[in-house]
Amino acid sequence: MNRNSNHYINIKFQTGAIDREGVNGCQVEDVISVLVDQLKSHQNGDFACPENSIAISNLQTANYALKVRKERMEDKHRGIETHATF
Template sequence: MRKIQLGEHRFTEVRVLDEPGTGGANHLYNICGGEDGSLFAHIEFQDGSIKENEINGCHQEDLLIVVLDRLQSFQRGEFGCRENALAITKIEEALHWLNHRTQDRQNRGVEGTSKQ
């Protein structure tokens, strides 16, 4: 297990549970917190290509969409602020570029495979 030391973790801790797989990425994460280290979220990312391994986990886009929805909800309420607006823009940009990569892979006929 490895702890991710990024940002401020006064209340929660992100833990990587597995070793990097194909492509160098990890697939299993826990988000824990509270005084007793309770498990708040367990995240399983896709492990291997979909065509070769079927769907076996979520994608980073899924988590970005969850955070985007949450920030947009804050913006519609009393907690709207410039910082949230900037974060929304950057998440939308990240989704744009990830989708651009997917489109490129579709156009080259390699989406869902281990081919680059």
């Protein structure tokens, strides 16, 4: 996604499994972590607000859910049956 010539974002996501394809891009979790860091920096400056805190909390929850999913998928790959717990 590109915004304009002065300010843009270009993200290349991982395609395929790392063990088969190698690292060829970032994970969704990486992008979420960058967003959390950016919002935390806003909270330490002129843009501090309750909405940033809510956004940080929700992004951290999303990262936790993705971590649980990854662990469950790794367990499944090893033949261990697990269920997500929130």
